[in-house]
Amino acid sequence: MAKLASTAPSRSPRLRPDRRRGTPKIHPVRSRRTTRVVVLSEHAIYRHGLRSLLETEPDFVVVGGAADCTEAVRLVHERRPDILLVDLATSTLPKGGTFSTLANSCTTAHIIMLTPGLQKADVAEAMRFGVRGVVVKGVSAELFFKSIRAVAAGQYWIDREMVGNLAQSLCTASRSGATAVGPKRFGLTGRELQIVSLLISGGANKEIASRCGIRERTVKQHLTNVFDKLGVSNRLELALFALQQRLVAPSAADCSHAPLPR
Secondary structure (H helix, E strand, O other), X not given: OOOOOOOOOOOOOOOOOOOOOOOOOOOOOOOOOOEEEEEEOOOHHHHHHHHHXXXXXXXXXXXXXXXXXXXXXXXXXXXXXXXXEEEOOOOOOOHHHHHHHHHHHXXXXXXXXXEOOOOHHHHHHHHHOOOOEEEEOOOOHHHHHHHHHHHHOOOOEOOHHHHHHHHHHHHHHXXXXXXXXXXXXXXXXXXXXXXXHHHHOOOOHHHHHHHHOOOHHHHHHHHHHHHXXXXXXXXXXXXXXXXXXXXXXXXXXXXXXXXXXX
């Protein structure tokens, strides 16, 4: 039979305070940094619902709600939120104009787009204009909170299902010549630009190495250098950064035929 835990007094030696060090200090656990949020939606019930949901978390504070783009810009300037949540279903906000206006006018806040579904054209356009996160309305509350914290910390957030679509958008733009690399190369070499282009086209390290005539470990080293130069930490962030900054090497398709010096 298993023994039950004894409730008798313990005979272990009595602990005495260390007089040399004094009473030990208790350090409180650090709480999360407070994230200030403004909600943009034409529907008052939806705005109030989001406020109630967000404020169940102690690190979220909703500092305003806006029914249109103009009011949202005013609130961002006045209340300096960390996050601006934009309801894409708001019919009074034309998408292209909204993304452009908010990105240019609300530079102090990271924008998260709330969408009823993942539309490739909308997501690609939003990322080009500076949206930092795309969240489908059907996600769990836990994932919703996680996305806000990630964007507030300076990261990008997007559903994994959209990564391939974004890469396809980049490929199409590259072939059309609409997003050729301009004067802002962010310190990347020609080889690094080619590897970025192949990566966002969906190539794995082994495939990139084969097409460029270099070793796989050399590709990994190039990617490490690219991450450091651009301030990104993974392939998803790199793809989104490349989309937003139009950082696509137009000669990527010819990489295997005209390899650059290693």
